[in-house]
Each structure stands twice: as C-alpha cells, then as structure tokens.
Amino acid sequence: MDYKEEIIGTLRGTQDQFISGEELADQLHISRTMIWKYIKSLRSEGYTIESVTNRGYKFIEAPDLMLPREIKKDLKTEFFGKQIYYYNEIDSTNLKAKEMAPECVDGTVIITERQLKGRGRMGKQWYSPPGGIWFSVILKPDIPPDHIYRLTLMAGISVVEALEDIGIKARIKWPNDVTINEKKVCGILTEVEAQMDCVNFVIIGIGIDANIEMDMLPAIMRVSTTSLKEETGNDIDRVLLVQSLLDRLEKDYNTYLNGNFDLILNRWKEYSSTLNRRVKIVTRFKSIEGEAVGIDHDGALVIEMDDGTLEREITGTCIYL
Numbered sequence: 001m002d003y004k005e006e007i008i009g010t011l012r013g014t015q016d017q018f019i020s021g022e023e024l025a026d027q028l029h030i031s032r033t034m035i036w037k038y039i040k041s042l043r044s045e046g047y048t049i050e051s052v053t054n055r056g057y058k059f060i061e062a063p064d065l066m067l068p069r070e071i072k073k074d075l076k077t078e079f080f081g082k083q084i085y086y087y088n089e090i091d092s093t094n095l096k097a098k099e100m101a102p103e104c105v106d107g108t109v110i111i112t113e114r115q116l117k118g119r120g121r122m123g124k125q126w127y128s129p130p131g132g133i134w135f136s137v138i139l140k141p142d143i144p145p146d147h148i149y150r151l152t153l154m155a156g157i158s159v160v161e162a163l164e165d166i167g168i169k170a171r172i173k174w175p176n177d178v179t180i181n182e183k184k185v186c187g188i189l190t191e192v193e194a195q196m197d198c199v200n201f202v203i204i205g206i207g208i209d210a211n212i213e214m215d216m217l218p219a220i221m222r223v224s225t226t227s228l229k230e231e232t233g234n235d236i237d238r239v240l241l242v243q244s245l246l247d248r249l250e251k252d253y254n255t256y257l258n259g260n261f262d263l264i265l266n267r268w269k270e271y272s273s274t275l276n277r278r279v280k281i282v283t284r285f286k287s288i289e290g291e292a293v294g295i296d297h298d299g300a301l302v303i304e305m306d307d308g309t310l311e312r313e314i315t316g317t318c319i320y321l
Contacts, residue, residue, distance in 0.1 A: 003028055004038050005069050008047065011059035020056035066111050066133070070239045071246075080107040080137065080250035081243075089114040093136040094191055094205040101193070101201040104138045107250065111135035111242070118207065119189065126187060127218065131211040131229075133238055137249065139202040141257060145194040148202060149299030149314060150261055152176050152190045153268045154252045155204050159186050160271045162245040166236060168228060171273035174292070174301050174318050178208075179273060182320075183226035185209050206245070211235045261297065269295065274318060279303065283316040292318075 006028055011019060021032045028035070039049055039057060046063025062070055068084035075081050083105060090096055093110040095117075100110070112135070115128030128134045139151070156172040163170045163178070170180050178186035189205040209217075209227035217225060228236045255263055269275060272295070280289045281303060288311055294302035300314040 001028075002069075003030065003034070004042055007035065007038050008042060008059065008069065009073075011049065011057060014059070016058065018050075018052060018055040018058045023056070064235075064238070065113060066135075066238055066242060068111075071109075071111075071242055075243050075246065077107070077246050077250045079105070080253070081109050081246040083108040085110050087112040089116060091115065091117040092119055092205075093134055094119065094189060094203050097136040097138050097203045097205070098191065098193070101138045101203065106138070106140045108138040109135055109246070110138070115207075119205075126189075126207055127216075127221065128207060129212060129216045131213075131216070132227075133206070133208040133210045133242060135242070136203050136205040137246075139204065139253065141199060141202060141253075143199055143257075144197065145192065145199055146298065148190060148192050148194075148199070149175075150256065150264070150297070151202055151204060151253075152188055153295070153299050154256055154264050155188045155190070155206065155249065157264060157267050157271060158245060158248040158252050159188070159206065159208070162241060162248045163228075165244045165248075166241060168232065168236075170271075172268060172271045174272065174274040174295070175299065175315055180226055180228075180231050182273065183224055185226050185228060185231070204249075208241070210238050210241065265295065265297065274301065274320075278321045280319040280321055281313045281316045282319065283313065288313070289321065 007024060010024060021035045024035045025032045043049055046065055048060035050058045050060050068086050071081060071084060090112045092115055093112055097110045114130045115134050118126035118128035152175060156178060159178045160170045160172060170178050173179050176188040177184050186208045191203045193200040211229045212227040214222050214230055252264060274292050277292055279292045280287060288303060290303040290305040292301055293304045296302060298314060300312045303311045305311055
C-alpha cells in the first residue's frame with residue numbers, strides 16, 4: 001500500500017475539513033507517528049498541508065509538479081500512464097525509456113521536470129528547462145518496422161487535440177513539430193528498437209514548452225519558438241494537459257492498431273500547416289524545393305517539383321518559402 005497516496009487522497013476527500021491523525025491512523029492501521037512522518041514527506045514533495053493541534057490535518061494545495069499520483073488521480077485511460085516513472089531531473093526521458101523498455105508494459109510513461117541533455121531530431125539539442133512538459137511513452141505495437149513514422153503523425157494529432165481541450169489552437173508542421181502562429185511549441189521524437197521483421201518497442205518522446213518564459217531559452221531560438229504561457233499570458237495546468245494528452249494518445253493508438261490509419265491521416269491533413277505550401281526540404285544528402293501536395297501512408301511528404309515530377313521524403317527539415 002502507498003500510504004502517502006492514501007493519506008493525500010483521504011485529506012482531499014474531506015472537503016476542506018480537518019481530519020485527525022488518530023482517525024487517519026485508524027483508517028490505515030498504522031501509528032500516528034507514522035502518519036506524521038508521511039505528512040512530513042508529503043510536505044517535502046511540495047504539498048501544502050495545514051496542521052492544528054487537537055484538530056488534525058487539512059489539505060490546502062498540491063505542488064506544481066507532474067507527480068505520478070497527481071497525473072493518475074483523474075486519469076481515464078486503460079493503460080497509458082498506469083505506470084509512471086517520475087524524475088525531478090534526468091538526462092533524457094527517451095534515453096531512460098530505452099533503458100527501461102524491455103521490462104516495461106505498453107503505455108509506460110517516463111516524465112521529468114527538467115532534461116539536462118534533451119534531444120531533438122538528428123541529435124539536435126532540445127532545451128528542457130523547468131516549467132515545460134517533458135515525457136516519453138513506451139509502446140510495444142505489433143507492427144512492421146516501416147510503419148513507425150505513422151506513430152509520429154499520430155502523436156502530432158494527439159498533441160494538437162489535447163491543446164484544443166484546454167482552448168489552445170495549434171497546427172502541425174511536417175514531420176514532427178506542433179506550432180502556434182507558426183512558432184514551434186512542441187517537438188516529437190520517435191525512436192525504435194526493431195529487428196528485420198518486427199518491432200521490439202517504440203519510444204515516443206514529447207516535449208512541450210508549457211509554462212516557460214522565453215528568456216529561459218537561447219536568444220537564437222526565440223525567433224521561431226513560443227510557449228503556451230507566452231501565447232495565453234497565463235500558466236497552464238500541466239497535470240491537466242498531460243492527462244488529456246495521455247487520453248488522446250491512447251485513443252489514437254487504439255484507432256491505429258485497429259487498422260484505421262486513414263482516419264488518423266485525414267485528421268493530420270486537417271491540422272497540417274505544411275500542405276499546399278511551397279517548401280524546402282533539407283536532408284543529410286540533398287535539398288529540394290517544391291509544393292507540398294500530400295502525405296502518404298508511411299508519413300512521407302509528397303513534393304511536386306517545378307517540372308511536375310513528384311518527390312517523396314520520409315524525413316528532413318522543412319522550411320516554408
């Protein structure tokens with residue numbers, strides 16, 4: 001039994017009333033001394049709990065942290081986020097997820113308040129200061145390895161619709177950026193361990209610049225980057241957004257596994273800011289320009305060149321012209 005979870009749950013349920021240490025001890029079949037130790041530990045995590053002699057304890061406020069018990073409290077998913085590993089800071093949630101994946105179940109979440117060595121596509125540094133949402137989900141789908149990019153498209157839709165749930169309009173820039181007013185607010189990094197004909201596991205890393213002041217980021221990034229706080233003028237409830245996002249991810253994941261990828265692809269097209277625009281796609285080996293006219297079932301962008309031929313790019317940096 002997680003006594004701290006039981007205590008905070010009971011205190012929350014008393015509707016701003018005090019509950020005595022003796023009553024808590026009787027409910028949990030432990031001593032009042034142990035109750036006090038758990039209360040002290042909860043306070044060290046950032047919970048505000050009032051205590052008054054001869055009256056007991058009263059819950060005041062939860063900390064602004066993405067603690068597993070806070071995320072799970074109102075989580076409506078069946079398996080996404082049922083197992084959550086939380087870190088105050090970590091090198092990279094994707095790296096930790098890859099270490100843990102062989103022993104973890106589908107939908108396991110690795111989440112942190114700060115990444116010290118966050119990574120974007122192609123090994124680029126991803127700045128991950130406190131106040132953002134930095135997490136990875138471990139998935140174990142029975143799919144062929146060449147379908148992995150479909151999960152990146154899926155995750156982009158989930159992010160956009162989770163933001164819509166809290167009243168924020170966003171768009172998707174191919175291949176893996178979520179933008180607001182054409183400034184990046186979220187990146188998605190999908191990584192896989194696979195054999196020739198099967199996937200062992202997939203890691204979907206999601207980084208959202210949530211309650212971040214722009215001066216926390218390098219000056220060069222501020223031109224093309226924004227945060228939810230910058231756009232709304234207020235801090236957003238990060239726990240609520242993570243709950244909504246995990247719910248969206250699970251539904252979209254099930255839609256995909258049930259063979260309905262066309263539904264996901266059509267929604268991606270609706271949210272895309274890339275289609276029907278002139279773009280430049282830069283890869284490690286070449287650079288091409290043309291009009292983005294479509295997205296195929298593998299997640300590749302279809303570009304119509306000036307001579308009318310079609311090029312297909314599965315990954316690369318997309319620049320709007």
